[in-house]
Amino acid sequence: MTAVSIRNVSKVFNQGKPNQVEALRDVSLEVKRGEFVSLIGPSGCGKSTLLRLIANLLEASSGDVVVNDKSAAQARLDQDYGMAFQQAGLFEWRTVQKNIELPLELKGWDKPDRAARAKEMLQLVQLPEFADHYPWQLSGGMQQRIAIARALAAHPPLLLMDEPFGALDEMTREYMQGELLRICAATGSTVVFVTHSIPEAVYLSNRVVVMSPRPGRITKTVDVSLGADRNEDTRNRTTFFEAITAVREGLRGMHAAHVGLGNDDR
């Protein structure tokens, strides 16, 4: 039932050197299968670091990271997760279809199987007519949808996203959030999602994990009871605003409850 299990994890960069930074201190987090969990917090709170620990792109200094009931390292080798970043990170010398095929290529899939899966993923993100285009011919939102298609191409059970909509304008961003929910409902993926945006975190998540910096740690967890069916009307519901307020208070701490938002909250 557990997709990700993080137990008493700490991460120190440049340990023992003058520029030593304690990025995470004693963080524990469980993510259940099929759950959508957002990590939110100001810059430097270690949310991206935590995501990279789950992805095994970084090693924890202490503590355990278990992904899909195995070590994070093994989960990476087995490609148990797909990842998307703030930059779509498409390869400009590859067509859209070849970009989506890349993780399958590395898994050693046959050409026809790869092509069939790429077609399927393009249907999923509703861009089937762009298979032979190059990334620069697509808008930012389209590129990000292709990046999500690529992250999901191997049908990984887990999707790790690092501010994937951070570079998009507000309109595109809300549209993409709807798309992501639709895609996740279709694939049943578990998602760990890093963001700066409170409404984004609340709209998407079953659970919002609030983090604070220096050193990075989890200060509050907000359960979002908006149910499975979410659409544009969801953004007007009282439950939505209540959850937003709860996250906001978690971010500010009780002392500054009446002061304006910090720089990092949009």
Place this chain on the structure above:
Amino acid sequence: MNRARSFFARALPAAVFGVLFLGFWEWAVRFFALKPYFLTAPSAIWQQFTGNFSLVRDAATVSGANALVGLVAGTVLGIAMSFVLSRFGFLNQLITPLAVALNAVPIFVLVAVLNNMYSITSEIPRRIMVALVVYFIVLVNVARGLTQVSQTHVELMRSYAASDVAILRKVRIPNALPFLFVSLKIAAPAAVITAFVSEYFGGSQNGLGSRISSNIANSKNAAAWAYVLAACLLGLLFYIFSVVLESLNRKGEAR
């Protein structure tokens, strides 16, 4: 049809300018009765060029062959070394100062040294010289292309559990290709120039560079200019070749 028209539309200003420039040159020489040793008329140069065409062609072939052999050798070595450099970062700190030092002096002067190593009629010193110039241009650029890859691409490949070899093949090499073609665009004309200039430091008197200097020495200015014209054409040929190569590479991802 449309493309042909747009080509002519773009080429027209350059062509008009060229004709006007040559016309003014010719007129100035005649009107001010300039002595040939001061400035030679285009008509006289053209006469020399066509009249001695086989001589000009032979000289151009010698210099052109030196430039081409050096260009190919320098490119191959430069690419090979860039792979080694990008793999072993510490070598970078050894090679870069050397590259900077060699680029800081007019490195043609090394030809004089190289000439001592081989027989007086050998073309090898000139070819080595060209190869050296090309080598550093290609090395610096391709090494940059191999190492300056997007951080997102690298993280993505690591998330796919891709090996270093796979990252090299699917990220670093494709990323370095445009850098290679840019470096060839710089290196191709530089190869021709180096081939000419190398001929000023002794050895066989058979290439364009040595013909230019010997004709000047004999006050045969129009003939010298004819060889200069051939040198321009040869440089242009090399440049066009590198541009065509690049456009072939860009076909798929043309912007």
